[in-house]
Amino acid sequence: MHVLVTGAAGFLGSHLTDRLLSEGHSVLGVDNLATGDRENLDHLAHEPRFRFEERDICGAFDPGSVDYVFNFASPASPPEYLRLAIETLRVGSVGTENALEIAHKYGAGFLHASTSECYGDPLVHPQTEEYWGNVNPVGPRSVYDEAKRYAEALVMAYHRSRGVNTHLVRIFNTYGPRLHPSDGRVISNFMMQALEGEPLTVYGNGKQTRSFCYVDDLIEGILRLSRSDEHLPVNIGNPDEFTILECAQAVLEVTGSRSELVFKPLSEDDPTRRKPNIAKARTLLGWEPRIPLREGLAKSLPYFQSKLQVRQS
Ligand code: UDP
Numbered sequence: 001m002h003v004l005v006t007g008a009a010g011f012l013g014s015h016l017t018d019r020l021l022s023e024g025h026s027v028l029g030v031d032n033l034a035t036g037d038r039e040n041l042d043h044l045a046h047e048p049r050f051r052f053e054e055r056d057i058c059g060a061f062d063p064g065s066v067d068y069v070f071n072f073a074s075p076a077s078p079p080e081y082l083r084l085a086i087e088t089l090r091v092g093s094v095g096t097e098n099a100l101e102i103a104h105k106y107g108a109g110f111l112h113a114s115t116s117e118c119y120g121d122p123l124v125h126p127q128t129e130e131y132w133g134n135v136n137p138v139g140p141r142s143v144y145d146e147a148k149r150y151a152e153a154l155v156m157a158y159h160r161s162r163g164v165n166t167h168l169v170r171i172f173n174t175y176g177p178r179l180h181p182s183d184g185r186v187i188s189n190f191m192m193q194a195l196e197g198e199p200l201t202v203y204g205n206g207k208q209t210r211s212f213c214y215v216d217d218l219i220e221g222i223l224r225l226s227r228s229d230e231h232l233p234v235n236i237g238n239p240d241e242f243t244i245l246e247c248a249q250a251v252l253e254v255t256g257s258r259s260e261l262v263f264k265p266l267s268e269d270d271p272t273r274r275k276p277n278i279a280k281a282r283t284l285l286g287w288e289p290r291i292p293l294r295e296g297l298a299k300s301l302p303y304f305q306s307k308l309q310v311r312q313s
Pocket of ligand 1: 078206244267270
């Protein structure tokens with residue numbers, strides 16, 4: 001297959017690109033590098049089946065015939081989408097429509113990277129795909145949440161009205177190598193702080209929960225979904241739920257760090273809990289995550305250590 005990956009220089013886009021190439025497909029990766037990092041694709045410099053174009057998908061473009069479109073372009077870490085508020089809304093709306101037009105024109109399959117943020121601060125726990133969510137439409141996080149919710153509506157409309165073979169994955173918190181060391185997410189912050197011997201910054205009382213999926217598990221689930229007949233959203237994530245304090249403890253153990261914890265204010269609308277119900281993915285795709293948090297953190301350690309060296313040099 002010839003595959004278009006938008007957001008290819010991002011954390012997930014670059015892992016997805018690697019996986020597609022390893023299966024023998026050819027990939028055109030596009031990214032405007034607003035939050036993506038060209039370094040994530042450096043190892044593909046001599047890969048003849050890969051081509052990179054720096055471009056913003058909010059401008060109309062025609063990549064020529066493609067068989068599949070993976071739409072992964074969007075700022076995704078809270079500090080980054082707050083900084084890039086309008087850009088985040090545009091890539092979820094205009095950018096996603098452009099990507100859908102390409103899939104429609106060439107009869108390509110389409111998979112959109114949606115998010116557990118569609119559930120907002122959820123009143124149903126764990127979150128099933130049927131739950132409509134509890135989202136503040138005008139809070140600071142709304143630029144991301146509502147862009148992703150609008151994008152889901154757009155994708156379903158292209159499926160229902162134009163017959164595009166679309167798929168929607170709701171991605172829960174994911175971590176691993178290439179998570180940007182300064183993107184402000186909890187795992188990257190804690191790993192870098194632990195390695196630097198700096199205090200780990202716990203926001204609020206640290207009793208809010210998240211459920212962390214190792215990137216290889218996530219990519220496997222996404223590929224299975226892309227080949228399925230399911231058009232409604234499917235949660236992909238690891239249902240092992242941790243408080244942020246437990247997450248800090250795991251990072252300290254894995255890094256062997258003696259960093260202290262320091263408590264900082266919680267941002268507005270920070271969800272109090274999050275855990276995927278993955279029964280649908282289990283039944284439909286025969287998928288479930290395999291890598292527990294401490295093992296995944298240990299697998300990510302060399303990457304964060306290398307980023308520490310870059311920071312110190
Ligand atoms: N968090 C934290 N310290 C940090 C970064 C994040 O305590 O240095 C908390 C944040 O308040 C949230 C959780 O960790 O409750 C996950 O935050 P992240 O930014 O990784 O992603 P989110 O799940 O909020 O999109």
